[in-house]
Amino acid sequence: MNNTYTVSSSPHITSNESVSRIMLDVIIALIPAAIAAVYFFGWRSALVIVVSVISSVAAEAIYQKLMKKPVTIKDLSAVVTGILLAYNLPPTIPLWIVVIGAVIAIVLVKQIFGGIGQNFMNPALAARAILLAAWPVEMTDWQSPVIDGVSAATSSATSSATIDGVSSATSGATPLAILKSGGVWAELPPLWDVFIGKIGGCIGEISALALLLGAAYLLFRRVISWRIPITYIATVGLLTWVFGNDGLFTGHGLYHIFSGGLILGAFFMATDYPTSPVTPKGQIIMGIGCGIITTVIRLAGGYPGGVSYSILIMNVATPLIERYTRPRIYGEVRGNA
């Protein structure tokens, strides 16, 4: 028996959890939305997704090679960032802008701050915000759904909705814009169309149905908890119902929930691990905070990105929230801990 044995600290067994498995789960959960995007917008949206993923992964690998760091693309986190970035772009976006966006997300927002787990803002959303400031026209060139090739006609004047209520130069008023100007029901696309995604918008945000399928999978796999997304969505629904119209309690809460980027943002972006609180109470504050800011931007603000900006603002508040929401420990003695 002249073996050598490994000596290390306990525990000596580990679970099957892994970073790449979590990322794979997120990718799986994002697939229905990609299918919806191709269905409603055509194959160009798939091209944008592919270009975004490839450039994100390449940006990570090249940066790490240049910096002589271990290349960590096998953790799949760059793939997730690539998909989420694409989901926040219009389907007509020029591909070179996609590449620039991926480099911004991976290098500027993620790697420079130390790589996975260290970024203080959601990489995809921060990149989107920068792209929106740099190329406002390209970033808001909404395309109507191309389903059956005639959908533009069937959904008439309201053929396009944007992420947060800004209509493009090429289309008429969006559901959110109509709501803002007084909410005439007749002018709105049917709620069902908004729910399944037969509306204009960014690639990954249009189909609430597809996103909710993915979200259910993430909740089932316990990759995310209900706390941030449910409080976020409930806050927006409640506040827009109360304040979303001329009289109190007459707003269209459901419309606000299913249009724009709320479902995508609430389940897939606000829950981003490094940039949202790890404490249960903190997650609830994150959700409510995002909801309030989103509602304020939608109802009172005049610029796109209600969901994106509210999440980005709450991202930077995360360390502060965490500091004040440390969980009460077992047997904690009040005033003594």
Place this chain on the structure above:
Amino acid sequence: MGFKLFSFKGGVHPPDNKHFTENKPIEKANVPSLVYIPLQQHIGAPCEPLVKPGDHVKLGQMIGQQRGFVSSPVHASVSGIVKSVTPMRTPQGSKVMTVVIENDGLDTLDESVKPKDIDNLSIQDMRRAILDAGIVGLGGAAFPTHVKLSPPAEKEIDCVILNGAECEPYLTADHRLMIEEPDKIVSGLKVIMKVLDAKIGYIAIEDNKPEAISAMEKAVSNESNIQVVTLKTKYPQGSEKQLIQALTGRQVPSGGLPADVGVEVNNVATAAKIYEALETGMPLIERVVTVSGQGIREPKNLKVRIGTLFSDLIEQCGGFSCEPSKIIAGGPMTGIAQHSLEVPVIKSIAGILVLSPEETKDEEVWPCIRCGKCIEVCPINLMPLSISAYSLKGDFDTCREYNALDCIECGCCSYICPSKRPLVQSIVVAKNEIIAKEKSNNSNKDR
């Protein structure tokens, strides 16, 4: 009560791997020709040796006397001649003065080993007998039992819990004991309840041991104030604080003891030993050890004389079935990895695990992604990721603010971590630093 499963917040579900040994009756292990008996096998001060090389000792003879109240004597587990008294490494990792006895094979009983008249013993005498028998907690902590049974007078103990959870994967020593000797356990519990003047006794068992539950239920069928309760199978269900919370809803205050909430917890094996010590007068000289893991050819539950070397037991279990990656003293979640097999079984060792590379999976460590799973599983509700991060930075004051000292070192955080970070290890480092700093501060004040 039987319908509700008792549980606690947090925890993990590692594969229990009890199938290796759960159906194997306890066998007597061969008594070795040499036994190595460390003079400190418990939490507390080491013993004073009572023997020197060349002395004849008899089975059950006290060979190390306790020093101070929190200490526990040790006894000869064979009869024979003392070969040497020398520092040796124990499975706990430190070097301890150890009495090496050459077994004469006769098991000549020491005169002090005499049955006690349980029914007519005073409470004081019972405590004394438990102390003299060298009984310590057999669940793993090896805290001297007589200390547990002497709570401060102002603390009223209303409830005694016997811990039969055995939540560590692989281990089945308590499981088998509950099946094979339930009456001893119940008798031991009755002694504990009498000493503490407690009204209720619970025997808590995880629901993955139905055979043990029914054996214990049968054994308590005539006891009106003792109940067998079924716990949800979840690690660390057998942790003292979690067990108390699961059964009574009470939380032991941070930095406090179970007695603060009127509860005492003892292991089922400890209770059986208490009874044996009174019934036969035999001190703690042997215990049940589960030898298991994929790397052992014939996993077994063995009744082992204290001081038997790991290598002897592994040989009795057919040796290795593969090149083992780790040898663990204890369970896989909290046990201690060994670098050598030439260490003796001491009172706290409930298992020896020979783990294959497949079982231990030596994995790459990734950066923390802040998924928060460690917070979710922490039974104390700590923030392991934060304590670990501050510990790695050397900021132990902040670790303390994050309640590092409350960590029970169950290992759930390290187990669940998708980045495979050794969280509990860095928290233990912080705890040691905090305690060391506190000690030096106190001694400065004294000056």
